Amino acid sequence: MPKTEDYLALDGAINEAFQASLTPWEAFRLLQSGHERFLNHLTHRRSRGNLLADAAAGQYPYAAVLGCIDSRVPVEEVFDAAFGDMFVARVAGNTVSNDILGSLEYACKYAGAKLILVLGHTKCGAVQGAWSKLVDGHITGLLEHIAPAVEATQAERGTDPTEENLHACVAANVHHTVEEIRMRSVILAEMETDGRIAIVGGLYDVSSGQVEFVDVPQGVEV
Numbered sequence: 001m002p003k004t005e006d007y008l009a010l011d012g013a014i015n016e017a018f019q020a021s022l023t024p025w026e027a028f029r030l031l032q033s034g035h036e037r038f039l040n041h042l043t044h045r046r047s048r049g050n051l052l053a054d055a056a057a058g059q060y061p062y063a064a065v066l067g068c069i070d071s072r073v074p075v076e077e078v079f080d081a082a083f084g085d086m087f088v089a090r091v092a093g094n095t096v097s098n099d100i101l102g103s104l105e106y107a108c109k110y111a112g113a114k115l116i117l118v119l120g121h122t123k124c125g126a127v128q129g130a131w132s133k134l135v136d137g138h139i140t141g142l143l144e145h146i147a148p149a150v151e152a153t154q155a156e157r158g159t160d161p162t163e164e165n166l167h168a169c170v171a172a173n174v175h176h177t178v179e180e181i182r183m184r185s186v187i188l189a190e191m192e193t194d195g196r197i198a199i200v201g202g203l204y205d206v207s208s209g210q211v212e213f214v215d216v217p218q219g220v221e222v
């Protein structure tokens with residue numbers, strides 16, 4: 001993986017030339033290789049001083065991740081990412097709103113990120129809340145974003161809140177969010193069609209620390 005080797009050769013933040021050289025699927029490989037380093041306890045150490053100095057001068061991240069706020073899913077750590085590597089938007093249930101879409105549009109169109117990852121996870125409290133139709137304060141509106149995944153999953157599997165059913169709902173919610181990004185953001189849909197970005201999903205297991213990549217087009221190695 002030559003791009004990963006180039007990345008590992010950096011002793012500071014990603015620079016403009018490196019970001020520009022990446023295709024969306026090379027960015028995906030970079031994300032996968034970062035996750036492999038995390039799983040294998042092979043954290044890539046770079047000079048903090050160099051990272052700060054480089055990133056302060058300009059940011060050229062390779063990816064944008066939309067994750068859940070859950071304390072057990074530290075996004076940068078899971079992908080062995082450093083300062084300047086990735087945008088991370090986090091909201092309970094990893095769903096989209098206009099503000100999240102605007103954030104992802106900025107990350108890709110104006111800051112050059114090549115890949116969007118929607119990252120759900122096992123034992124997601126937001127998905128469990130949506131499943132049981134929790135109504136309370138601002139949580140009610142938040143969980144409405146997850147309702148389409150809950151409805152689809154319950155129609156197929158029933159309303160029993162088993163671990164398997166909730167995990168199926170987590171996966172359905174990631175898939176729904178990926179589709180929402182394409183349907184609601186003209187900018188990101190065009191960038192994906194033109195091959196300037198890729199959009200994929202991931203399911204993080206809070207027990208094993210492992211990410212299963214989903215919603216990846218056929219023919220792309222995961």
Ligand SMILES: [Zn+2]
Pocket residue numbers: 068069070092093121123124125126127
């Ligand atoms: Zn969650």
